Amino acid sequence: MSHAQAVEEHPDATRRNEASRRAILTAAFDLVGEVGFTKLSIEAIAARAGVGKQTIYRWWPSKGVVLFDAFLVLSEDRASGDPALPDTGDLEADLKTVLRATVDELNDPRYEEPLRALNTEMVHNPELAATYAERLHEPMQELKRDRLRRAQQAGQLDADTDLDLAVEMLWGPLLNRWLQRTGPLTAEYADRVVETALRGLRPRA
Amino acid sequence: MSHAQAVEEHPDATRRNEASRRAILTAAFDLVGEVGFTKLSIEAIAARAGVGKQTIYRWWPSKGVVLFDAFLVLSEDRASGDPALPDTGDLEADLKTVLRATVDELNDPRYEEPLRALNTEMVHNPELAATYAERLHEPMQELKRDRLRRAQQAGQLDADTDLDLAVEMLWGPLLNRWLQRTGPLTAEYADRVVETALRGLRPRA
Numbered sequence: 184m185s186h187a188q189a190v191e192e193h194p195d196a197t198r199r200n201e202a203s204r205r206a207i208l209t210a211a212f213d214l215v216g217e218v219g220f221t222k223l224s225i226e227a228i229a230a231r232a233g234v235g236k237q238t239i240y241r242w243w244p245s246k247g248v249v250l251f252d253a254f255l256v257l258s259e260d261r262a263s264g265d266p267a268l269p270d271t272g273d274l275e276a277d278l279k280t281v282l283r284a285t286v287d288e289l290n291d292p293r294y295e296e297p298l299r300a301l302n303t304e305m306v307h308n309p310e311l312a313a314t315y316a317e318r319l320h321e322p323m324q325e326l327k328r329d330r331l332r333r334a335q336q337a338g339q340l341d342a343d344t345d346l347d348l349a350v351e352m353l354w355g356p357l358l359n360r361w362l363q364r365t366g367p368l369t370a371e372y373a374d375r376v377v378e379t380a381l382r383g384l385r386p387r388a
Numbered sequence: 389m390s391h392a393q394a395v396e397e398h399p400d401a402t403r404r405n406e407a408s409r410r411a412i413l414t415a416a417f418d419l420v421g422e423v424g425f426t427k428l429s430i431e432a433i434a435a436r437a438g439v440g441k442q443t444i445y446r447w448w449p450s451k452g453v454v455l456f457d458a459f460l461v462l463s464e465d466r467a468s469g470d471p472a473l474p475d476t477g478d479l480e481a482d483l484k485t486v487l488r489a490t491v492d493e494l495n496d497p498r499y500e501e502p503l504r505a506l507n508t509e510m511v512h513n514p515e516l517a518a519t520y521a522e523r524l525h526e527p528m529q530e531l532k533r534d535r536l537r538r539a540q541q542a543g544q545l546d547a548d549t550d551l552d553l554a555v556e557m558l559w560g561p562l563l564n565r566w567l568q569r570t571g572p573l574t575a576e577y578a579d580r581v582v583e584t585a586l587r588g589l590r591p592r593a
Contacts (some may be wrong), residue, residue, distance in 0.1 A: 299511050302511065302567075302568075303508035303511045305568070305569075306504050306507065306508045306567055309569075312568075312569050316569075316570070320568070320570065324570075344584075345580065347571060348561075348577075348580055348581070348584060349584075351561040351564060351565060351570075351571075351581075352557070352561055352581070352584055352585065352588075354564075355560040355561035355562075355563075355564035355565070356553075356556040356557055356560035356561070356564075357560075358560075358564050358568075359556065359559075359560040359561075359563050359564045359567075360556060360560070362507075362511055362564075362567065363507070363510070363517075363525070363563075364510075364514075364517050364521075365521070365525065365529075365556075366552060366556075372553075375550065375553055376553070376556075376557070379549075379553060379554075379557055379585075379588040379589060380557065380584075380585075380588055381588070382587065382588035382589075382592075383557075383584040383585055383586070383587035383588025383589070384584060384587075384588070387587070
């Protein structure tokens with residue numbers, strides 16, 4: 184991340200920078216849920232975080248990038264610092280664990296509004312969509328593909344399956360139901376999606 | 389539809405009303421693509437359609453409902469007046485026909501902006517989402533479930549399959565890719581989604 188280069192070598196300065204960084208990310212995350220993306224400003228983030236505007240601009244080029252880093256860091260916290268998908272060897276069980284966690288996140292009021300704000304803004308803002316793709320979507324997509332690739336190598340998924348398609352068959356129905364509010368998002372629903380998608384993705388007899 | 393009750397019995401008046409109704413729906417559809425949902429007004433629709441504001445309020449309670457009727461009517465035009473899903477007996481071929489048509493619609497610049505405007509506004513506007521559910525989503529969902537129910541009765545889908553889940557396994561990945569712009573929407577992609585989803589939805593051996 185670009186801010187790493189700005190961190191000084193002195194341990195106290197590093198700690199101070201890390202504290203400022205977390206305060207900024209938390210402020211950005213909370214504010215976008217309160218006022219939406221359009222009204223979110225670097226000034227307001229700085230005021231809430233108790234830092235100067237220049238501190239933010241030194242580390243991030245735009246409010247969109249601050250926000251994506253905020254999601255990334257808060258997701259890592261939730262996953263105890265390890266963003267990789269679980270791999271117990273049991274693909275179905277692992278995917279149910281992950282999709283149930285996604286359901287919990289999407290149903291968590293703290294996540295819901297910021298995520299809706301970003302998702303809808305991206306639809307009309309190609310620049311923000313490109314930043315999202317680079318900062319958040321691609322790293323997450325790569326983790327998902329990695330887990331599915333190992334399953335494919337173990338013969339648990341059809342050898343011809345396109346891994347991007349597989350990811351979308353698993354996560355697409357859930358995200359779509361969430362965005363369009365067309366039904367309740369429950370652990371049971373996550374399980375059914377995993378079971379149905381995997382039946383379609385397994386090696387053909 | 390509520391406006392039907394307002395249509396007078398005289399043939400000339402009926403024709404005039406029908407012409408006004410189509411002008412209003414076309415104006416609403418074009419305008420939302422140009423200015424977005426927030427800035428769309430009944431005044432602007434009336435001006436573009438060449439009718440009085442009261443004509444619109446007589447037939448529709450809000451701009452959201454005008455818009456949903458516009459989508460419904462324009463989709464019916466596209467489908468030559470019959471909104472039912474094709475049923476040749478070959479489920480896979482029929483679904484590919486329908487999803488390829490959806491891809492064409494989502495890639496059509498005339499549809500793209502209005503659809504994005506509505507989809508994102510609904511995310512933050514529960515009242516509009518409820519109107520959408522009643523006016524557009526549920527009627528379409530019912531047509532999709534009908535087609536899948538006939539396939540289920542013919543033994544082409546697993547008897548235990550929940551039909552709402554089946555609809556989401558087929559349409560969810562495509563809508564999600566479109567909204568998030570995470571990949572190209574092509575006829576080939578539509579075909580792969582249908583093939584993969586159906587493998588997961590067919591009767592279990």
